[in-house]
Amino acid sequence: MKLSLEQLQEYNQSLFSSHQEEFGFLANQLSKEGNDVNGLVEKIKAFQIAVPSWALGAGGTRFGRFGIGGEPRDLEEKLEDIGLLKALTQKTDSVSLHIPWDIPSDYASIQSKAESLGISFDAMNSNTFQDYGQPHSYKLGSLGNAKKSVRDQAVAHNVEVIEIGKKLGSKGLTVWLADGSNFPGQASLRNSLHWTQESLSEIYQAMPEDWKLLVEYKPYEPNFYHTIIPDWGTSSLLCKSVGDRAKVLVDLGHHLPNTNIEQIVATLVYQDMLAGFHFNDSKYGDDDLTTGSIKPYQLFLIFCELISGSEDGAQAWESISWMIDASHNTKDPLEDLMQALEMISISFTKALLVNREKLTACQMEGDVVGAQECLQEAFQRDVRPLVKEARIQLGGAADPIGHYRKMDVRKKLIQERGAESRSTGL
Numbered sequence: 001m002k003l004s005l006e007q008l009q010e011y012n013q014s015l016f017s018s019h020q021e022e023f024g025f026l027a028n029q030l031s032k033e034g035n036d037v038n039g040l041v042e043k044i045k046a047f048q049i050a051v052p053s054w055a056l057g058a059g060g061t062r063f064g065r066f067g068i069g070g071e072p073r074d075l076e077e078k079l080e081d082i083g084l085l086k087a088l089t090q091k092t093d094s095v096s097l098h099i100p101w102d103i104p105s106d107y108a109s110i111q112s113k114a115e116s117l118g119i120s121f122d123a124m125n126s127n128t129f130q131d132y133g134q135p136h137s138y139k140l141g142s143l144g145n146a147k148k149s150v151r152d153q154a155v156a157h158n159v160e161v162i163e164i165g166k167k168l169g170s171k172g173l174t175v176w177l178a179d180g181s182n183f184p185g186q187a188s189l190r191n192s193l194h195w196t197q198e199s200l201s202e203i204y205q206a207m208p209e210d211w212k213l214l215v216e217y218k219p220y221e222p223n224f225y226h227t228i229i230p231d232w233g234t235s236s237l238l239c240k241s242v243g244d245r246a247k248v249l250v251d252l253g254h255h256l257p258n259t260n261i262e263q264i265v266a267t268l269v270y271q272d273m274l275a276g277f278h279f280n281d282s283k284y285g286d287d288d289l290t291t292g293s294i295k296p297y298q299l300f301l302i303f304c305e306l307i308s309g310s311e312d313g314a315q316a317w318e319s320i321s322w323m324i325d326a327s328h329n330t331k332d333p334l335e336d337l338m339q340a341l342e343m344i345s346i347s348f349t350k351a352l353l354v355n356r357e358k359l360t361a362c363q364m365e366g367d368v369v370g371a372q373e374c375l376q377e378a379f380q381r382d383v384r385p386l387v388k389e390a391r392i393q394l395g396g397a398a399d400p401i402g403h404y405r406k407m408d409v410r411k412k413l414i415q416e417r418g419a420e421s422r423s424t425g426l
């Protein structure tokens with residue numbers, strides 16, 4: 001379904017005077033403090049985040065999955081849902097596809113659909129963590145499997161994903177490996193790392209020269225004794241051994257509790273080794289909770305590192321890929337994605353407001369309290385009117401979730417696609 005622009009504008013109109021009042025107040029305050037408000041709005045407008053194709057249906061846990069109805073039945077409908085998100089939020093303009101869940105049956109029609117919605121194809125995702133009818137099982141691993149035949153098959157799958165991505169105009173391949181072992185002695189720790197390195201190197205060689213390889217890490221799950229790429233250091237080591245265009249992907253849920261993720265980001269940016277992000281949030285592990293719902297301060301601190309890294313010339317902002325990676329069980333996924341996009345925008349905006357000159361001076365003078373105040377001043381500010389202004393200027397909804405609910409979008413999707421429709425993926 002498509003949103004009617006007239007209805008969107010009518011709804012925005014009803015919220016306009018209160019928005020103008022709030023935005024005017026904030027803009028005035030920020031200008032007085034020496035901020036370039038138009039410049040800030042332009043930066044917010046330019047910041048776009050890819051949505052993964054698997055986040056559009058109901059997710060699930062290993063205990064169960066509860067359908068929400070009206071889920072996209074094929075790739076075309078997934079693109080339509082992202083089109084809806086784009087129209088409402090103006091915060092996403094690309095999709096990250098998962099193979100084999102999203103192999104296009106007709107490339108020309110998928111491309112023209114994407115083009116008509118203003119959506120491009122972000123990094124491709126391969127899948128060697130499930131069996132889907134291929135000759136050799138991935139039960140005991142894929143790129144790092146002890147058997148060469150399995151490794152070859154997993155490499156060939158990744159090469160196929162690159163080929164599919166080339167046809168769609170994608171420029172990257174994300175590899176997340178479930179490889180590891182459940183019991184001591186099950187796998188050779190050193191050999192499995194070596195085989196993974198060899199396999200990644202083969203995949204790297206198959207990539208076009210303007211592509212990048214994004215390598216994820218994760219400390220545990222689905223394997224619980226050892227994971228071949230458990231942390232950013234191992235990922236970085238592998239990336240450096242395969243080539244310049246291989247970099248580390250940080251998935252916020254792929255850390256042990258209390259890990260200092262902003263420090264990891266700073267370290268990677270220092271080395272120009274950060275490929276991009278998978279945004280989500282977690283309390284205990286890879287919980288796939290909505291970005292910013294648990295640790296908004298952490299998200300803000302991460303953006304502080306990214307912005308200072310790019311302003312200091314450590315790693316270019318444009319070289320980093322932004323994507324949401326979440327699919328939970330209990331929310332309407334489109335509403336969940338709107339919440340995530342909003343929280344990412346808010347955290348980014350707050351980080352833009354940090355007075356870096358003052359912060360650096362505090363750091364140099366050893367003014368611990370002053371440094372903390374610098375961060376808190378930006379973090380505690382309500383920047384929602386700025387984010388809203390950017391969205392309205394781009395033609396989006398003043399209140400995306402409010403408009404989505406007022407328009408009964410889910411009900412209409414259920415009428416169109418059925419209450420039992422099921423999206424491909426987990």
Ligand SMILES: [Mn+2]
Nearest residue numbers: 216251278325
């Ligand atoms: Mn991920």
